[in-house]
Amino acid sequence: MGVLIVAALAPPIGGTFADAVYANRWGTLSVPSLLSVRERERFRGQERTVPVVLRCVSAAVYDTALGLWSVWAEDDSPRRVLARVLFPTVPSEELLRARRAIVELEWTGTDTLWIAQRVRSLEPFLVLPYIPGLGERARILYFHVPLAWIAVFAYAIAALAALRYLRRRDLEAESRAVAAAALGTLFAVLATATGAIWARFNWGAFWNWDPRQTTIVVLLLIYLAYFVLRGSLPEGERRARLGSVYLLFAFVAVPVLVFILPRMMESLHPGGKGDVTIGPVLDPNPEALDTLKQVLFSGSLLAFTALFGWLWSLGVRVVRLTELVRWHMDRGNGVSGEAR
Structure with missing residues (x-):
């Protein structure tokens, strides 16, 4: 990195x-x-x-x-x-x-x-x-786009892990879902921050309420609500079940807010309605992102994917350890109450 x-x-x-x-x-x-x-x-x-x-x-x-x-x-x-x-x-x-x-x-x-x-x-x-249309601002491309893509990837993993829990009642899968959702939210926040920095130098302001910026805020609120829901419920199967169901419904909003709605409205961001380009990453024009640029971008994407994998493995262990500690604390409190 x-x-x-x-x-x-x-x-x-x-x-x-x-x-x-x-x-x-x-x-x-x-x-x-x-x-x-x-x-x-x-x-x-x-x-x-x-x-x-x-x-x-x-x-x-x-x-x-x-x-x-x-x-x-x-x-x-x-x-x-x-x-x-x-x-x-x-x-x-x-x-x-x-x-x-x-x-x-x-x-x-x-x-x-x-x-x-x-x-x-x-x-x-x-x-x-050099990437036409970006100039020196292209440097942030190697951070902003992978962060956004990994956020979507993490939310997809969270949904798959949640589905696995609902089908098999596998607590390990529920821990994976929680860790993936947390990392997805973290990467989405970082993508929003880097996008705001890019907007400041490209559009003159950190925040313009562009459709892409607005939809990412809505997406963040949806997943922040998941953690509020999970934190408001007592530990146990009910919390895991409701949280997993919520993650499945939350992921339905991801393609709508990330890929569909921003392309249906006029936008400062590449790829909006009426835009003649779809951005330097997806533009089929070979002069927009040639082989060398694709190699550099792919290396950046792989690096962030590896970072996500490492953080996810740590996150799963942290979630499991936290739940184990709380279980022992609750058990200890229960024993103390019975003794009294």
């Missing part, structure tokens, strides 16, 4: 000329209709400059007509796309000799002509892939 955090936060982000073109064209199509006019202009301006990993393949030549220095460069894609990059000042020798450099480019409206704004990095050891 520590390696994941370092890999997600430390390296610079860089893309290709195709990423930059897609980001600029995507930005003109995907401005959410829920934003105000001022917010829309801010949203459109977020992708005017894109960091591109490139290598200069020609000497710098001064263009007297444009008053800029011109260099031919190729990007780091397998196709090695060639484009002309204009610099306001003469490029340094280090940049011209570098095998890889990350340069922030502004689109001119022509796919093969770019204006360099600044050089971000020379000879980067590791570069995170």
